[in-house]
Amino acid sequence: MLGLTQSSYIEKVLKRFKMEHLKRGLLPMRHGIKLSKKQSPKTDEELKRMSNIPYASIVGSIQYVVQCTRPDVAYALSVTSRYQACAGEAHWGAVKSILKYLKRTKDMFLIYCGGELILEGYSDASFQSDDDDAKFQSGFVFKFNGGVVTWKSSKQDTTVHSTTEAEYIAASEAAKEAVWMKNYI
Numbered sequence: 001m002l003g004l005t006q007s008s009y010i011e012k013v014l015k016r017f018k019m020e021h022l023k024r025g026l027l028p029m030r031h032g033i034k035l036s037k038k039q040s041p042k043t044d045e046e047l048k049r050m051s052n053i054p055y056a057s058i059v060g061s062i063q064y065v066v067q068c069t070r071p072d073v074a075y076a077l078s079v080t081s082r083y084q085a086c087a088g089e090a091h092w093g094a095v096k097s098i099l100k101y102l103k104r105t106k107d108m109f110l111i112y113c114g115g116e117l118i119l120e121g122y123s124d125a126s127f128q129s130d131d132d133d134a135k136f137q138s139g140f141v142f143k144f145n146g147g148v149v150t151w152k153s154s155k156q157d158t159t160v161h162s163t164t165e166a167e168y169i170a171a172s173e174a175a176k177e178a179v180w181m182k183n184y185i
Contacts, residue, residue, distance in 0.1 A: 029094060037086060117185060136166045
């Protein structure tokens with residue numbers, strides 16, 4: 001059995017950005033949160049306040065965590081990373097929610113076990129999840145012998161007309177990954 005964690009890195013990120021005082025969060029992104037460019041700073045005061053927040057640096061630090069060991073935060077990061085050039089208070093609040101969640105779950109592990117080779121895959125899509133351009137979010141995760149080995153959450157380039165169409169596209173993306181995984185194994 002092998003376990004991977006980034007607890008010390010998460011602690012360093014919290015300390016580096018002076019966020020170790022944050023309360024522990026239950027979820028990486030609260031249900032029903034919709035972020036858009038409309039929430040970007042509009043006044044000089046808002047722009048000045050947001051210019052003092054290292055939004056892009058924090059998002060980049062979270063990206064490293066997501067890439068290495070934390071697929072559970074991939075969706076929230078994918079959404080918040082879109083606003084690095086125009087982050088407002090709502091965007092910043094969403095990033096702080098991710099940090100709160102990481103603080104609470106910093107000791108979680110990805111665990112890999114031996115035994116029979118079993119590959120499991122899951123996909124999902126979120127129809128009309130982007131208020132800015134009506135594109136949808138999709139993602140997948142694959143587990144090998146119970147341990148997560150690959151994952152992705154991203155905004156799609158196309159606009160769809162139904163939830164079913166979004167789900168089919170998400171399943172297609174997952175199937176491409178499954179074929180690659182099958183060839184790798």
